[in-house]
Amino acid sequence: MLKRWCEIKKPQKISVKQIAVKNDAHITNTVVKKYDAIVVGAGPAGLTAAFFMANQGLDVLVLERGPYPGAKNCGGASIMAEHTHKLFPNFWEELLYERIITDQSYWWMTEDSVVSARFQSARLAAAPYNRFSVKRTNLYKWLTDKAIAAGAQVKFNHSVEEVWFDGQKADGVRTANPDNSKYLADVIILADGANSLLAERAGLAPRVTAENMSLYVKETIALPPEVIDERFNLVPSQGTIIGLIGYPTAGFNGTGSIHTFRDSININIGMSIANFAQAGFSPNDLLERIKKHPHIKRLIAGGETIEYGGAVIPEGGYHAVPQLVHRGLMIIGDAGSLVNGTHGINLAMWSGFYAAQAAYAAKINRDYSIRKLSLYTKLLNESFVMQDLKANAGAAKLMRDIPYAFDLYSRIANEAAFQVAKIYTMPKRAKRRLIFQKITSMQPLTKILSDAWQTLKVIR
Incomplete structure (x- = not known):
């Protein structure tokens, strides 16, 4: 059972002041301390920003609506070793990780078959790993401990309702519970996750669309470590990640994955909210469907469900990134749509790092203007974070333009593989003609070439 953290405080180093807030029914005679920076949201982006700001001597407050680190999340994910190592050297000596990933696979699936591509390498098991x-929950707790050790104050069970402004400059935030207080700061950093309602309410970001937001459901299934090693053909302590394409999302573009942990595996599946609305079925329907697939069913046989939950992920790409810098305020991580496929957590952490550098520079210069805080976007644009997003800027539109891509081409791949594997009493040349006819009966050759060209233009 996870320990439920209610609140973590550091002793106040300076005195607080009594502020009487007039003309506001919510807040009266509240005691407020002014901070150098307030971070809203204790996820990877917010906690990374808090750590680096506090490490540079800033007085930092983190406000998180959950009762403990990672309370709003379940299951797990993967983190990129090199990216994290550059932020937190030799982090694997501190972080309670599950497995070292030495195996990466992709499955293109139909209802009864799989075409897979798999890569395994012992070199990926050597430091600095991959x-x-x-x-x-372990990742968030570790980052929380790092931020607190650096000097940040973290308050859980604090739900921020709105950003306060002094004229055009962000001046603080108001919490709805537990104390209906106004917290003041020179810099506000919004790291409140996908579909940032705070940015939307303040008019700093547009309302997200159903096309640009995906909904994923995930389930963690407990299995003995030796069973996981045997079923996935793994060396003990090493793990695999399997990308699932085609059949799992029932004819729509979307993805799924399987992550192996020490004594459990995590299955997740999802697609855009717009697709769910069109399809008329729930995310759980997809999850139950994929669990019954013959190639998945044998992997989870005898397992016990220990976690179940969902998450929304911004997937609008580069063109969905809102204005990230405002007077006295920056938007980071998922709240800024800074997500690129499998690089969500690491891009979020780096965005927090760059925001921390901008906040520190602003503090030194006592200048919290857009011009000064734009160091954040300058660093982002010069880094792999924004360059990755730019490189895949057309991906979201491509998925809308070719809505059948994952399902149809998974079916074509599986049909071609089946025909290659099938033994016929016919000459090889006749068999090759048969395979070509099978493929082009599913999709005309001109259309295949057109779809391939559109895809190449996006991923080039």
Whole structure:
């Protein structure tokens, strides 16, 4: 059972002041301390920003509506070792990770078959490694401990309702519970996750669309470590990540994955909210469907469900990124749509790091203007974070333009593989003609070439 954290405080180093807030029914005679920076949201982006700001001597407050680190999340994910190592050197010596990922696979699926591409390498098991699977609660707790050790104050069970402005400059935030207080700061950093309602309410970001937001459901299934090693053909302590394409999302573009942990596996599946609205079925329907697939069913046989939950992920790409810098305020992580496929957590952490550098520079210069805080976007634009997003800027539109891509081409791949594997009493040349006819009966050759060209233009 996870320990439920209610609140973590550091002793106040300076006195607080009594502020009487007039003309506001919500707040009267509240005691407020002014901070150098307030971070809203204790996820990877917010906690990374808090750590680096506090490490540079800033007085930092983190406000999180959940009761403990990662309370709003379940299951796990993977983190990129090199990216994280550059922020937190030798982090694997501190972080309670699950497995070292030495195996990466992709499955293109139909209802009864799989075409797979798999890569395994012992070189990926050597420091500084490549990827780790982690439980989100362990990752968030580790980052929380890092931020607190650096000097940040973290308050859980504090739900922020709105950003306060002094004229055009962000001046603080108001919490709805537990104390209906106004917290003041020179810099506000919004890291409140996908579909940032705070940015939307303040008019700093547009309302997200159903096309640009995906809904994923995930389930963690407990299995003995030796069973996981045997079923996935793994060396003990090493793990695999399997990308699932085609059949899992029932004819729509979307993805799924399987992550292996020490003594459990995590299955997740999802697609855009717009697709769910069109399809008329729930995310859980997809999850139950994929669990019955013959190639998945044998992997989870005898397992026990220990976690179940969902998450929304911004997937509008580069063109969905809102204005990230405002007077006295920056938007980071998922709240800024800074997500690129499998690089969500690491892009979020780096955005927090760059925001921390901008906040520190603003503090030194006592200048919290857009011009000064734009150091954040300058660093982002010069980094792999925004360059990755730019490189895949057309991906979201491509998925809308070719809505059948994942399902149809998974079916074509599986049909072609089946025909290649099938033994016929016919000459090889006749068999090749048969395979070509099978493929082009599913999709005309001109259309296949057109779809391939559109895809190449996006991923070039």
